[in-house]
Amino acid sequence: MEYGLTVHQLRIENNTLTVSVSGWVKDDALPEDAFCRPKVVLHFDNQSEDRRIPMVLKEIQHEKGLCRFAGSYAYRLDCLYWKTRSLTADTTLRFHLFYGNGYEEAIPFDFTQTEIQDDGRYWYPPVCSKEGILLSPKKRFRLPKWAVAVTFPLRCVVVGCNALLAVALLPWFFAEALLALMGIVSTAPAVKTTHPLRRLVGHTNARFSAVLGYKITLGGIYRGLVISLYRLFCLLPVQKKRITFISLRRNDLTGNFAFVYDQLKDDPTLNIHFILSYRPTAWIPPLTLLRFCYACAVSKVIVLDEFTPQIHYFNLRKKTKLIQLWHACGAFKTFGFTRLDKPMGSPQTTRMHRSYDYVTVSSSYCKKCHAEGFGIAQNNVVPTGIPRTDVFFDQAYKDRVKQEFFAKYPHLQGKKILLFAPTFRGNVKETAHYPMERFDLKAVYEALGEDYAILVKHHPFIKQAHPIPAEYGDSIIDLSHNSELNDLLLISHAVITDYSSLIFEASLIGLNQLFYVYDLQEYIRDRDFYFDLPLSAPGKLVYTQQQVIDAILADDYQPQRMEQFARLFFDHFDGQSSRRVADLIQSACKE
DSSP states (O other), X not given: OEEEEEEEEEEEETTEEEEEEEEEEEOTTSOTTOOOOOEEEEEEEOSSOEEEEEOOXXXXXXXXXXXXXXXXXXXXXXXXXXXXXXXXXXXXXXEEEEEXXXXXXSOOOEEOOSOOOOOSSEEOOEEEOSSOEEEOOEESOOOOHHHHHHHHHHHHHHHHHHHHHHHHTHHHHHHHHHHHHTTSSOOOTTOOOOOHHHHHHHHXXXXXXXXXXSOOOHHHHHHHHHHHHHHHHTTSOOEEEEEEEEESSOSSSOHHHHHHHHHHTTOTTOEEEEEEOOOSSSOOOHHHHHHHHHHHHHEEEEEESSOOGGGGSSOOOTTOEEEEOOSSOSOOBOOGGGGTTXXXXXXXXXXXXXXXXXXXXSOTTHHHHHHHHHTOOGGGEEOOOOGXXXXXXXXXXXXXXXXXXXXXXXXXXXXXXXXXXXXXXXXXXXXXXXXXXXXXXXXXXXXXXXXXXXXXXXXXXXXXXXXXXXXXXXXXXXXXXXXXXXXXXXXXXXXXXXXXXXXXXXXXXXXXXXXXXXXXHHHHHHTOXXXXXXXXXXXXXXXXXXXXXXXXXXXOOOOTTHHHHXXXXXXXXXXXXXXXXXXXXXXXXXX
């Protein structure tokens, strides 16, 4: 891979670092028709923490095997690190480049600007080299402690007076809202709804918030309640051996939690608790909320298995360790801070995900991807392996799964079972869907014949059932809501998927894979991947339903890259991932 990078601007103003770059890259080993997207990552390191943040590239052009790119982004320095919230220590800035299958760290670059501007509070004399830029902040002015002590009461008085005035004017704001409903006065610009009651409340709130100097929302009230409850429970001591498993995506003890608990349950010194409650929204029922806040305040170790926004509302106590057992293997679809410029991507200013002390992943290669996505230091990412994959190394379990499945569906014995398991479209649970017309089960089955059977396993977010013709009910079975995905992989001849992370588990057991990616370019634009899918997929890419049928009939799954793919995204092939995660949790109890 050949490349060149030029940094045109490095400006610091109002605690914000603006970076502008341009460059080119080419890789003669890539196919001529490959149109890969380059990715530039800024890597900040102050020796105690490091942070990887992608550059937003808006200009990408391909011409005769050469790709040119350019981009600019403004990075908030006070949101750069988690423990040190501002850039007050020497920080080294390096640039990394990803293209195709190549990933180069600390690439050399040209720097066209001779100095970094002063932001008024700090002076940043840069020391540049071909591998990085050293930023050494020198503070120009520090407000004396006595001045801070004097101004704090004054600020409190101002806030209190605003609050009293806003409350005193509340009847007038309500009366004005009634006049707005009658069309006598204009409704506040912030109120967009046409619903009368919502307009009434919205107008009153808009006027009240304007005087108060703080926007009042239901979400803000809920957040304040969660924080207040947590702080109240913080009056109690941390229980040194208490481990609390918290999941808002499941009601029962399954998945990674079940495997890890099985390793911990026989230790009599541990005090293990569970909060398991499937919540399709961010709102937690009152009783569960009380348990949640109490557990966060008094637990020594908190274990999560999914994004849990409420736990990032407050700063956990220093004695408490937060461990994220991320549910997916590998690093496939981009998430979190990697999606800075994508729809529904996390803005750099959010706290979400950033308080994890440890995140468990399947391989060392995934460390940089998860560190970037979660906005945490790379040392906080631990390649223990994924606990629920241990079943793939348990022959007795695999034999039992097959025996139980065919005892329930004896008519499928001897057939080639195809597992159709795509991921959802949409950005969040509420908008999750899959275009069922894209995969006509009747047409596919009739084209394949009676030697085949099709199992359907949609993502849990998909509530709509895939239409199945009544006459084929014995050969096409929807198991979306009553089967474990790993178990279905064990009895399948091949899996038809798209962008689901099950490709990692399927690669681990050498299962044939077809990638039905009819919307690949759209998906790359809106979501993107941590690797180039056409170049690295451990199976064949197809773009139409007919191509799916043709590949199956020809037994053409193109598994040549599967073993290499598995070894890149898994460090361990021993069935001991649950034990390694349990050891990590027990070690965290002693910190």
